[in-house]
Amino acid sequence: MEKVLQVENLTKVYGSRTAVDNISFSVNNGEILGFLGANGAGKSTTMKMILGLTSITSGDVYICGKNIQTNFESAIQNVGGLIETPYLYPYLTGYGNLKFYASLYKGIKKSKILEVASIVGLSKRLSDKVRNYSLGMKQRLGIAQALLHDPKLLVLDEPTNGLDANGIKEIKMLLKRLTKERGTSILISSHILSTMESLCDRIAIIDNGRLIEIKTLNEIKQRYAQNGSTYVKVGTPNFAGKLIQEKFNIKVGICGNKVLFNASETDLAKIIVMLTQNKVPIFSAGEVDYSLEDMFLNIVGNHSNIS
């Protein structure tokens, strides 16, 4: 089956620095792909290239089989996008904003505008000026405008940015419903990792412009377990890591302030005693839960810190 989005060897160079470095991935039909990476990792740049907002240094982007560079109009027809915060016309009402974007497509009726408004739960505030909207409402209106033309793919860059926990939960529910009810594929980015949990089918981890890993949540969890399910958080992780490796002969991973390894509870106790004897300041220790945050740090840490 044809991929909704196919990214091949995408590269973006700004002057001398490579913001996106030879990234390839694809989004399947009806799939939610999470794009995870720290600030400045290159998520937005990749998405801007996918949407044709920024020129591509090299590589190709296909949306429903259409090349974004050579066949822009047909390719972009299948995409609804939202880059960073939605930028709307403050002097127009919510309805006015939607109507403007709707009028750019052929045959989008008023009923469609009302429908997308009700999907995002803005029906009651449509006649208010957007200048009076809260951030959450703007975000939802931003998603609504991306849905007007029933796109096969939604590209959402940090759509939960600046929202409170409740707002994030609402957006996540909304996106899940969209895939379920309409089969829309979604490419969503975030640096807040909890956003991805219980939302994304697969997660692509991007760091320093490079795609490090693209796996399902389960695959990442398994891979993570191999690296170590126990941690100590210490003041001098490199020193502590070396001590543990030497004295107990186990493989460790270092990630931030955490030293990760596989050990039984008794061994962990011994390790703590040993570290204390060696005057290593210990902040906390225990079993790692399977939160995405830890996994992410683990993977990025492995990649960049461990020799």
Added chain:
Amino acid sequence: MKVFRLAKAELNKLFQRPAIFLMAGFLVIALVLVSFFYNPTLRTDTRINYQGANTTEIHTQFQTEKASINSELSTLVDSINTLTYNLNNQTSKLSKLKNLIANAEGAFDNFHAELLKDSKNINNMRIKLEAYKTKILEIQTFLSTIETDIDFFITLSQLNTLKTFFERLNKDIPSNTTNYSVDNMIELGNFLALNRNFSDHVYPTINALKEMKLDATEVDKLVEKYYDNILLNDDSTLKLYENEIEDFYYSCIGSNEDEDMQVLNNMFSNYKSIVLMAKESLENSFTLLKVKDISNSALNGHVGFTSINKYELQETLTKNTYLLDNGKFDIEYANNFNFGSTAGFKTSAYDFTIFAMQILTIIIAVFCLFFGAGLIAGEQSGKTMKMLAIRPYTRNKIYLGKFLACIAFMLILLLISFIASFVVGSILYGLDLPSVLLIINANKAVVVHPMVVMLIYLASSILNLLFYISLALLLSVIFRSSTVAVLTSFIVYIVTILCNILMIKTSWFKFLPIAHLDIFKYFGGASSSGGFLTFNTIVDANLWLSLGYLLGIIIVFNLASMIVFKKRNIA
């Protein structure tokens, strides 16, 4: 088609911007103010009005006047013929100047030769020196006549160079040399030969002077056309009209009916206007013939031609020729086509509309620039462009859609203002205006309904605003800042007005786009009102040149905008 859809959406959006109310308010206030303060100068009625008890008395006055106008005319023809004769027989002023200079040089050589003689005679030296000084004085006198009377081309600076040189030379030669010894004389002679010689100080200027070329047969043709055919021959326009007048006069000799006297008065006015038109035409066409090889702006530096505008001469010539050829001698007819701040003999809705539009257009221009820049730079800085650029529209289509929206916006505003001004004008001044004589591009005369002039004015404003909109769009694409774009465009707008007033005499002014922004000035008569968007002076250009230049620049600006817009990332 897609472009139009985008344009429509953009336009819709534009009209929902809050600033629209501000603009509408400004337009209404401006229109109200104009209605209150519009107070055009009416043209003065120069028709003759003889005050007599009866037709015979009026006729007598006319006979006297007729003789004086006719002699004035023959004087003109004589001077034209004399000048032509002189120029063609090497007795022109330039030849005379060259002769005087050669004579003076000869006189100096005589003096110098005297100094070198073996037998040195102080008296002979004095005589020769005095002879030289006399020649210098002759040249000075001649140069002083050049300011008012000229038959060759000399610029003011060339004239001043000559004048300054001879003045200094005159001072260097003492009038009284009684206390000079032979050695003193020789010293003076050597000084003059070394520092005041003509080959260094006079001939470079003299050799650069240009003789006026006049083809005698061409001149004869002009005289025949504007003097013989119209005034002199038995079947000339004037003679035929004279017969008409006499016929009428004999039918009412001695009548003191007001109506008869009025008719006779009008006929005399017409008679006079025929003569004046013919005279003006002869003068204009003769001047045009004299200066036909020199550009208008170059002429501006020349003594005797400083205030000449070839375009205007040609325009008047075309107008007069049309009036004479078509028997329209009525001064009212020739003067009824003035618009704007100067009206014809009477104000009408048309004058008012053009005047009001000149002011309303400024407001429209400012808002078009403001909204136009907002459509691109505003959306870039407000980042809404990001949301727009991911629609199925290529960048070119987005640009064109926005450009079209701007044009539509401007057209709607202009049209509304135009209709509103016209309605107000009709209420205040009525619609009573005869047809209008329009001189297009100085060479075509047509009689049109005044509404046609309004439409031409509107078209000219549209082109003018298109230039500024294109400029504002280009600047907003480049700088991505509405403020920079609007400010810069507005500065260009103001600078244009200033330059058209201040730089009109600069030779390279015609190469600037801003010299070509107003095409209304090429519709003679109609534009003689002056105004804010209308610059009357035309230097070395014509309708087609300006139109081509203007359209070319508009196209180039927009192509450049499209290229930059396409290349730019939308951050």
